Amino acid sequence: MEKSSGPRIEWIDNLKFIGMFYIYLGHLGAVGDKLYPFVFSFHVPLFFFMSGLFYNRSSDLAAGLQKIIKSFIKIIIPYAVFSVIGIAVYALKWNLPPERLHDMLIKAAMGIRNQVPITSLWFLPCLFMVIVYYTVANVLIKNAFYIFIISLVAYCLTPVWATKMPSMIFNVDSALHYLSYFSFGVLVSNKVKKEWSVAYEGKMRGLITFIVMLSFAYFAYSYQYGTFSKFKGVQSPELRYLIYFFVTCFMFLPSIALAYFINIKAIRDLGRNSLVLCGTEQILKVMVPTILLAFGVKLQLKDPLQAVLYTSILMTISYFTIIKIYSSFSIRKHTVSGDSDFLVKDKNQS
Numbered sequence: 001m002e003k004s005s006g007p008r009i010e011w012i013d014n015l016k017f018i019g020m021f022y023i024y025l026g027h028l029g030a031v032g033d034k035l036y037p038f039v040f041s042f043h044v045p046l047f048f049f050m051s052g053l054f055y056n057r058s059s060d061l062a063a064g065l066q067k068i069i070k071s072f073i074k075i076i077i078p079y080a081v082f083s084v085i086g087i088a089v090y091a092l093k094w095n096l097p098p099e100r101l102h103d104m105l106i107k108a109a110m111g112i113r114n115q116v117p118i119t120s121l122w123f124l125p126c127l128f129m130v131i132v133y134y135t136v137a138n139v140l141i142k143n144a145f146y147i148f149i150i151s152l153v154a155y156c157l158t159p160v161w162a163t164k165m166p167s168m169i170f171n172v173d174s175a176l177h178y179l180s181y182f183s184f185g186v187l188v189s190n191k192v193k194k195e196w197s198v199a200y201e202g203k204m205r206g207l208i209t210f211i212v213m214l215s216f217a218y219f220a221y222s223y224q225y226g227t228f229s230k231f232k233g234v235q236s237p238e239l240r241y242l243i244y245f246f247v248t249c250f251m252f253l254p255s256i257a258l259a260y261f262i263n264i265k266a267i268r269d270l271g272r273n274s275l276v277l278c279g280t281e282q283i284l285k286v287m288v289p290t291i292l293l294a295f296g297v298k299l300q301l302k303d304p305l306q307a308v309l310y311t312s313i314l315m316t317i318s319y320f321t322i323i324k325i326y327s328s329f330s331i332r333k334h335t336v337s338g339d340s341d342f343l344v345k346d347k348n349q350s
Contacts, residue, residue, distance in 0.1 A: 009193055010268055012050065015259035017271035017315075019046050022255075024281060025311045027120060031301040034223055035308075041227035042251040044123070045181040047274075049252060051127060052185020053192055057138055064139040071131045079124040082279030083108040086118035089283050093290065113166035113174050120281040122171060129175035130182045137183075148183040155180035155245055159237040180245060215253035227251060266319055273323050277315075280322050284314055 022043035030036055058064040087104050090096060096104075104117040111125035137147045158165075158177055165173040185192075228247060234240040270277065289299040301307055 008272070011256075011260045011262070012053065012193070013268040013271035014262040014264075015046075015256060015271065016050060016274040017267045018255045018259055019043060019050065020270070020274050020277045021311060021315065022046070023120065023278070024314055025307060027281065027285075028301065028307045028311070031303070032307040033304045035304045037226065038223045041222065042248050045178065045248050046252055046255065047123065048127070048130060048178045048181040049185040049249070051130070052134075052182040052187075053189045055131070055134065055182070055186050055189070057144070057186070058135055059142070061139055064135045067135050068132055071128055075124050075128045075131075078275060078279060079111070079121055079128075080108075082121055082124075082283075083116070083118055086121070086283050089286055090117065093286055111170045112168065113171050115166075118282045120278060122166075122174075123278060126171035126175050126178065129170050129172055130179050133175060133179050134182060134186065144183070144187045148180070148187045151176075151180040151183040152242070152245065156238045156241040158241055181248075184249065212253055212257045215250055215257075219251065219254045222251065269323060269327075270315060270319055273326065276322060276326050277318060280318065284318060284322070288314065288317065 022039040025032060025035060026039040026043055028036075032039075056067070058067045083105075087101065087108065090104070091101055107115050107117055108121075110116075111122065113122040113126065116122045133151075134147065137150070138144075141147055141150075154161075154176055162173055162177060165177065167173060228244055231240060231243045231247070234243060292299050299310075301310055
């Protein structure tokens, strides 16, 4: 969800859509059966990884502070807006008393994972804290590889320091846990964004094809038996988490490969509006069943296929309603403010 300058990379917009599809699907819960633990094993790390791909490293303290301020504006302010709108929808839907609304607002302000009232929004304050961590580390260390190693060590030591996670305001603890995926994204950013297509179409095509096919095979195995089922017997918690990290990153490959070959404008448009999809997920999942019920139709999902189809319907509705309204508002706002270059920037920059 981080933005960067330069030409848009369309396959990464596709990857953002795929990631959001996983999140919508995973949040349907047990109705997804095997899909539920499957997507939860990698979909959140995937988004931290993608955010790291577009992180612009800050070389000094002043630039770092500016980065944190801009990230607060771009992430926390939308988080607050989406939280208030979501709570308002909940209040109307369930006729909540003032005491309950007060409690929800307090929990939204705390931003703690598994406690925020609009559950899908926990990612935003956590992402902001990840950016704060990385920015501070970059000002102090200035070496992406060293930052990655340090964050990976912190991740591997999660069983030691995170016994009560999540419990800290703005997901300070969870952010340290996910920092490794973000820093890995920063570390490989140039190769992933600039050399993937060249490598795939060049001399390394055979090797990359083999690795991708292997990742698809493990992807299918993971769905049936569990992503980490083969490694739960590892006695050392630290070693087990180290394995988990690289296995999780390996699970990104099928989605990256799929994103590279998709050429559908609607999917790209949804992907480049991943922040809006994240912010309106729970609202949409309340509104759609409510509207259907008004016409005498009670929504009941019973199996993973229905969960996939319902997620597809939600994405379609979002594309033709929420995204269109948001895009129209953005264009109108910049036109009124006299930013004549907005349309060009929106098309060519992420």
